[in-house]
Amino acid sequence: MNGFLDRVEGASGGFLLGAFLLYCAAFLLFGAAVTAKRRWDKAGFLAAAAGFVCHLLFFFTRWYISGYIPVSNMYEFMTFLAMMIVFAVLVLYLLYKSPALCAFSLPVGIVILAYASVFPKEITPLIPALQSRWLAIHVTLAASGEAFFAAGFAAGLMYLIRNVDFRSTDARWKRRGVEFTFFAMLAVIGFAVSSLGFQASGFRAVFEAPSAGREGQAVENRYTLPPLVSPHEGVYKEGSVFLGMRNGLLQAPGWMKGVQAGRKLNTVVWSLLAGGVLYGGLRAAARKPLGAVAQPFLRRMDPEDLDEIAYRSIAIGYPVFTLGALIFAMIWAHEAWGRFWGWDPKEVWALITWLFYAIYLHLRLSKGWHGEKSAWLAVLGFIIVIFTLIGVNLVITGLHSYAGV
Template identity: 30%
Template sequence: MNQIENILFYIALGVYAGAMILYLFFFLGRKEKFGRRGTLLLYAGFLSHTAALMVRGIGAGRVPLTNQYEFATSFAWGIVLLFLIFERKYKFQAMGAFVMPVVLLVIGYAAMQNKDVRPLMPALQSNWLVFHVATAVISYGAFGVAFGVSLLYLIRDRMKEDSFIKKHVPDLKQLDYISYRAVAAGYFFLTLVMITGAIWAQQAWSRYWAWDPKETWSFITWIIYSIYLHLRIARGWRGKKAAVFAVVGFIAVLFTYIGVNTLLPSVHSYA
C-alpha cells in the first residue's frame, strides 16, 4: 500500500508542476492551448492525488488527516478542489498561474514530511477529527483561491489590455467578486473549524480553549477575515484594500499551519 501511495503521490506532484508550467505559458505567452492543456493535466493530477489519499486511508484503516504529512497533502488537495470548482464556474484559467504555485508550495512541504503510518494517539481517537480537519482543508483551500485571485487583482491594472486579457482575465470588478466569494466560503468553513475544534478539545483535554499556538493563530486568522467581511459588508470595502486583506489573510493561514508547526511547540503538532 505504501509503495502504491507514494507512486500516486509523486505522480500528482509531478503533474501539478506540469500544470503550473502550462498555466504560466498560457498567461505569460498568451497561448490559449496551454490553458486548456493545463486544466486537463490538473484534473489528471487531482485524480492521482485523490487515489493516493484513498490508498493511504485504506492502508491506515482511518481517514488520512492525522499528522503533518496527511494534513499537508490534504491541504494541497483542498486548494486544487476549490480551484477546479471556481475555474469551472467562472471559466477563469488564468487563475491557475497564481494558484498552482501555492499548491506546489504546500504539496512540496508535504513531500518533506515523515510518511510513516502510526497508531493514533488518544487525543485523535475522536469522531470530531474528520469534521474538524476536513472543514480546515476546505477552508484553507478556499482561502488559497482567494489569495491567487487577489494577487491577480493587484497586477490587473498593469497589464497591457489586448484581446487575450479581455477574453481570459476578468475585469477588476469581477476579480473582486470572485475573491470575495472564495473568502466567504473559506470563512464559513473556518468558523466550523473553530467550533468543532473547541468541542473536540473539551472531549480530549477537558477544556474548550487553552491559547495553544495553533488555536491562537487560527483565531488571529479568523479575526483577519472577520474584519475583511465586516468592512466589505458594513462599509463597502472593495478593490485594492480588500485584495491586500485577502493576501494578508492567506499569509496568516500559511503561518498558522506551516509556521506554527515548524517554529512553535503545540499540542497540534502530531508528527
C-alpha cells in the first residue's frame, strides 16, 4: 500500500509540474496572438485548459493521499488559488475571446504557483485547529473570490497601461503607480526565484535568539535565505555561510516582537532586493518604463470593455469572498475558539479587504466611478489581497501563523 501511495504522490507532483509548463506555454501562445496572429489564442486556450486539468489531477490525488482537502498550508492554498485564477481566466476567455486579457491575467496565476513552490511540500497530519468541515468551505470559497479579484486586477491594470500617457510630465504619479505595480509583482517573482535557487544549493543557517516574553529561554531560527538580517541578539550556531557573513549585515530591531521576527524581516528584504534587481534589469533593457513597453500591445483593446471586465470580475468575486472569508470564517471561529470575531491580524485584513471592495462597488454603482478611478481601485484592491495572503502570514504573528510554516 505504501508503494502505491508513493507512486500516486510522485504522479501528483508530475501533474503540478505539467500544469505549470502548460500555463507557461499558454501565456506564450496568448502573447503570440496579441503580437502576431490572432489564431494562436485558441491554442493558448487549449493549453491553459489542459494545464487546468493537470492541476485538478494534482489537487485530487493530493486529497486522496492526505485524506483531507489540500488547502491547509501556504503551499496547498497557493496552488489552489493559482488553479482558481486559471479557472477565472478560462471563463473570461469564453465570455470575451480576448487574448490580451488572458496574456495579462494568466501570469498572475503562474506567479502565484511559482511562489507556492518555495514552501514545504510534505503532507503532514492536520493540526487540531484545522480538523473541521469548515476548512473546505471557508478556504475554497475565499480563494475562489480572490481569483476573480485577480482577474479584475489584470483588467484594471490593462486599462491603466492602455490610457496612461507615459510621455507626459502631468501623469507622473500615474506612471509611478503603474510601475510600482510591476515592481510588486516582480518582488514576488524575485522571492520565489531566490528561494528556489538557495534551496537547490542546500543553503541553511541556524541562529539562536532570546525568546520574546520568556526571559532566559532561547529559540532556534532556521534560515533558508542568507541572513542579511539576523535575529535580534541572535547568535549563529551552524549551517551555511553566505559571502563570509555569519551574523548577517544587520540585526532585526528590538521592537519587532515574535519568535521568527528576524527571519521574516529577512524574507521581506530579500523580496525587495530581488524585485529591484529584476525590475532594474528589465527597465535598463527596455530603456523606458515597463508600462510604456506594454502599452502598444493594448492599443486595440476597448477601454470600456476593460472597465466592464474588471467590474464584472469583482462583482462575481465579492459575494463569493463574503461567504468564504467572512461569514463561514466567523462560524468556524465560533466553533474553534468560542467567538465569532477576534482581532487576529488575518481576520482584520480579511475585513479590510472586504470593506475595500464594498467601497469599490459603492463608488462605482452610486457615485459613477468608472474608467480610470475604478481601475486604480481594482489594482489597489488586489495589492491588499496579496498583502493579506503573503504579508500577514509571513510577517505578522497571529492565530493563522500556522499557514506560513
